[in-house]
Every structure is written in structure tokens, then in C-alpha cells.
Amino acid sequence: MTLSMHRLSVPVFVRGLRVLSNLLDKAEAHCEANGIAPEVLVNARLAPDMLPLSAQVQRVSDTSKNALGRLTGAGAPSFPDTETTFAELKARVERTIAYLETIREIDMQGSETREIKLTVGKLEVNFIGANYLLEFALPNFYFHVTTAYNILRHNGVAIGKRDYLDPSA
Template sequence: MPPTMYKLSVPAFIRGFSALGGLFDKAEAFASEKGMPLAELFDARLAPDMLPLAGQIQRASDTSKNAIARLTKIEAPRFPDEEQSFAELRERIAKTVAFLETVQPADLEGSENRDVTLSFPNLKVAFTGEDYLLQFVLPNFYFHVTTAYDILRHKGVPIGKADYIGGLG
């Protein structure tokens, strides 16, 4: 059976958020062990023009839930980007996952042919649903999850590839 839009999206998003939870566990333990304020990790960024850790989580959340909304008739919840702690980022992840868990495979049936248009400053891009998911959503989601990993790794948190990939069982 070929992959479905559901299998390519919802489980991938949930797995990414699960990996982020594990990264947060290690980051909090590292900060505690080193006597480092959590704000040093929370506000860290790789470059001055990049979003900090919190922004990476917010964008991963928005990317996943808005993709489902664009590919279905389900309205995505809106979360203000006001998180100020790891606990609040965890709460945002939990609310995002709770929303994703309401999505059923049938909700995404036929969405590969749905027209999706994104508007950027000075640019409009039209996709089929399949191209939107494969060419924009998944790369964007993984960019933000990877950047969150990279920020924590750059700050010295002892994480590795297995932490990013997550459990394979």
C-alpha cells in the first residue's frame, strides 16, 4: 500500500514533538547540573538573524497544525507566541499533539489533490496538497526541529543523533 497523506504527516509530526520532549529533558538536566539558568538555553539562537529556541518550537507547532488545516476542513487552534519557559513550550507541544491526535486518516483522504496557495511578501506559490506537504511542510517542520536540536547541542547539551531520531521501537 502506498504512503498516505496521513501517514506522511501526522505520525511524523507527533514523532518530532516526542523527540523535542526528550531533548528538553536532557536540556533541563544539563542546565541544572551546570548551574546554568534555563533562560540561557530558552533564549539561545544560532545566529543573530535566526529565531531563538522558543521560536523554533513555535514555528514547528504552527507548521504542523496549519498544514492539517490547509489540507482538510479542520480548523487549527491558534496559540499566541508568548511562551516564557520550558514548561510553557512543553504545554504548547502537548496542545499541538493533542490537536494532531484528533486528526483521522479519513480527514486527509483526497488532500493530495487539494489546491494550496501560500502567500509571502512579493511571492505566491501554488501547490497540490501532495507537493505542499512534501516540498514545503515537511522540510519546514524538520528545519525548525533540527534547529532546536542544533541550538541545544551548540550550547553544550549532551545530545546526539539517537536523541533526535527518537525511539525506533
């Protein structure tokens, strides 16, 4: 059995976004149950030089939708980074999932060899599609999902490994 670029990307990204959505639900419930202003968690960071939870969610969204846009060659929708509430963050996650679910297997044919050029800071990086997905996009996606999880866990939200591994937890 061969694995297609579609199988390696769309369902993987959608699953991670659903995990993130569930984590946001648990964070919001934690705030309500403990009298914490939601903006405290939305703006929480693991370290002073790291992005806050809101930006982690935005990066998860951007990484997944932009990866598919680059791999299909069709571009991706642009979402402004203006979310300041759990409801807005969850809506962004849902918009991202909705976009990803429009990508069909046929849309990704040949994407494993598509040239992908990125500018990271002042550095231009060149990939072929398969390497871009497996060595850059997926690791970056999971970095930000994991960082969002860690911010919430660090701030007392009752989540564990199952919440990270099971999107229905």
C-alpha cells in the same frame, strides 16, 4: 502498499514533536545540573539573525498543526507565541500533539489534490496538497526541529544523533 496523506503526515509530525519534547527535557536537566538560568537556553540562537530556541519550537508547532489544518480544510488551532520557559514550550508541544492526534484518515481523504495557497512574505505560492506536504511542510518542520537540536547541542546539552532519531531516547 500505498501511503496515505495521513500516514505521511500525522505520525511523522507527532514523532518529531516527541523528539523535540525529549530534547527540551534534556535541555532543562542540563540547565539544572550546570547552574544555567533556563532562559539562557530558551533565548539561545545559532546566529544573531536566526530565531531563538523558543521560536524554533513555536515554528515546529505551527508548521505541523497548520499543515494539517490546510490539508483537511478544517483550519487549525491558533497558539499565541508567548512561551518563555521550558514548561511552557513543552505544554505547547503537548497541545500540538493532542490536536494532531484528533486528525483521522478520513479527514484527509482527497487532501493530496487540495489546492493550498500560502503567502510567503509578499509572494503567493500555490501547491497541490501532496506537493505542499512533501516539498514545503515536512522540510520546514524538520528545519526547525533540527535547528532546535543544533541550538541545544551548540550550547553544551549532551545530546546526539540517537536523541534526534529516537523519540524515546
